[in-house]
Amino acid sequence: MSRLKLGxxxxxxxxxxxxxxxxxxxARRPAVRxxxxxxxxxxxxxxxxxxxxxxxxxxxxxxxxGRDLEVGASRLNRGSFQTAMFSADDxxxxxxxxxxxxxxxxxxxxxxxxxxxxxxxxxxxxIESAWAPPAPAAAST
Amino acid sequence: xxxxxxxxxxxxxxxxxxxxELFSQANRLRREGRYAEAARSVAEGLAIDPASITxxxxxxxxxVAQRTGAPAKQExxxxxxxxxxxxxxxxxxxxxxxxxxxxxxxxxxLVRALRAYPDFPEARAVLDGLAARAPASPxxxxxxxxxxxxxxxxxxxxxxxxxxxxxxxxxxxxxxxxRLARAVGLAAAALGRAGLGPLRRAVVEDAGERHFVRxxxxxxxxxxxxxxxxxxxxxxxxxxxxxxxxxxxxxAKDEAAAGTASPRRVS
Numbered sequence: 001m002s003r004l005k006l007g008x009x010x011x012x013x014x015x016x017x018x019x020x021x022x023x024x025x026x027a028r029r030p031a032v033r034x035x036x037x038x039x040x041x042x043x044x045x046x047x048x049x050x051x052x053x054x055x056x057x058x059x060x061x062x063x064x065x066g067r068d069l070e071v072g073a074s075r076l077n078r079g080s081f082q083t084a085m086f087s088a089d090d091x092x093x094x095x096x097x098x099x100x101x102x103x104x105x106x107x108x109x110x111x112x113x114x115x116x117x118x119x120x121x122x123x124x125x126x127i128e129s130a131w132a133p134p135a136p137a138a139a140s141t
Numbered sequence: 142x143x144x145x146x147x148x149x150x151x152x153x154x155x156x157x158x159x160x161x162e163l164f165s166q167a168n169r170l171r172r173e174g175r176y177a178e179a180a181r182s183v184a185e186g187l188a189i190d191p192a193s194i195t196x197x198x199x200x201x202x203x204x205v206a207q208r209t210g211a212p213a214k215q216e217x218x219x220x221x222x223x224x225x226x227x228x229x230x231x232x233x234x235x236x237x238x239x240x241x242x243x244x245x246x247x248x249x250x251l252v253r254a255l256r257a258y259p260d261f262p263e264a265r266a267v268l269d270g271l272a273a274r275a276p277a278s279p280x281x282x283x284x285x286x287x288x289x290x291x292x293x294x295x296x297x298x299x300x301x302x303x304x305x306x307x308x309x310x311x312x313x314x315x316x317x318x319x320r321l322a323r324a325v326g327l328a329a330a331a332l333g334r335a336g337l338g339p340l341r342r343a344v345v346e347d348a349g350e351r352h353f354v355r356x357x358x359x360x361x362x363x364x365x366x367x368x369x370x371x372x373x374x375x376x377x378x379x380x381x382x383x384x385x386x387x388x389x390x391x392x393a394k395d396e397a398a399a400g401t402a403s404p405r406r407v408s
Contacts, residue, residue: 016173033335037174041205041233042263045174053335057266061331064236064267065324070208071240072320073347084345086328089338093331100174101206106335131174 018130019100020046026103026123031111033091037127038063039101049106058104066095066102085117096120098127160190167199176206194220194227201233210237226257232264239323244271270330271323272304284393288385291378293367295350299386300325300361314365321345321352321363329356342379344372353379362386 027035027048034049042063047055069081083096092113094105103123107116163186170179180203187196201216214237220230235250254264285308290297298318299308304326309315329340343354353375354363364379
């Protein structure tokens with residue numbers, strides 16, 4: 001199914017399911033520990049993370065960080081914030097912006113980061129297409 | 142019989158929904174990322190019950206979700222005017238104040254939220270991410286003028302262990318440095334919450350630039366390069382500067398220990 005078709009055919013409820021599937025799909029990639037989609041207000045729209053991770057504080061931080069990067073980029077006329085990758089001793093956190101919130105992926109230390117980065121970009125593209133407003137009908141002549 | 146009669150309503154005579162039902166529907170729509178539809182339900186609910194704190198809080202959340210800060214702030218302030226210790230409204234307001242760059246007001250709101258509700262993990266997490274953001278002074282004798290920026294670099298920043306900016310080059314880019322420093326603090330807190338350990342490297346991309354970061358417990362270095370810079374090249378450049386900064390720090394520390402912080406020639 002093309003992304004455009006996907007976006008046009010989904011009603012609200014199936015969009016909710018679709019977004020959940022996107023997050024689960026990202027979380028089940030090799031060497032990915034978990035993934036979540038957080039609204040800019042910190043509300044968790046969908047998540048698939050280990051029960052050992054406290055979800056709400058992580059979501060609050062991800063949304064605060066995402067908004068700070070977005071607002072900073074726009075206020076300083078540096079275009080729009082797109083993605084960020086933060087590496088630590090035991091893994092990497094990837095954060096990307098989408099129209100409904102921030103996609104977060106938690107990757108293992110030995111993960112193929114470019115591959116996971118590509119998977120995050122794909123998740124964003126799928127969300128954007130599912131949430132895109134329907135294209136206006138062509139004017140009849 | 143009367144129960145059956147209840148099922149037989151004339152067509153078109155749909156029961157008006159209560160504010161509670163409308164807000165509940167809005168919350169469900171919000172869970173699905175359907176912000177515009179959720180906002181319509183909230184507006185409908187508030188038209189019936191304009192004094193509903195739940196309604197105004199939901200309205201605030203939906204404005205934030207749609208990235209419209211000013212009306213969101215008004216809604217949070219409306220809630221706080223009626224319930225000054227409302228923890229969720231304080232957290233929401235704090236996050237907006239952070240976006241506006243008002244760190245003191247942001248911290249104050251978070252502290253108030255935690256005072257009212259000490260077991261509030263989201264407020265605690267954000268406050269931890271903003272901990273100790275006071276301006277830092279560089280160690281005595283540190284010669285940062287010896288750090289050479291690569292040709293295409295737009296800016297170079299050094300951030301101290303307390304999160305304060307030690308160096309911004311050019312000086313006109315200091316605001317970007319402060320923002321990157323804050324992002325590094327929030328990211329470090331997020332990594333900690335995710336159980337991934339302390340921040341070591343970062344790459345932040347916006348439409349025009351890539352910001353490469355190296356960090357340890359004592360220092361953070363950020364280098365801004367054009368977006369077209371290859372990742373490997375950017376990492377090599379930031380690693381080179383990182384090694385040079387570490388060297389200068391070690392020299393400054395040795396000189397401070399020996400009490401010989403004499404001026405040196407700039408290379």
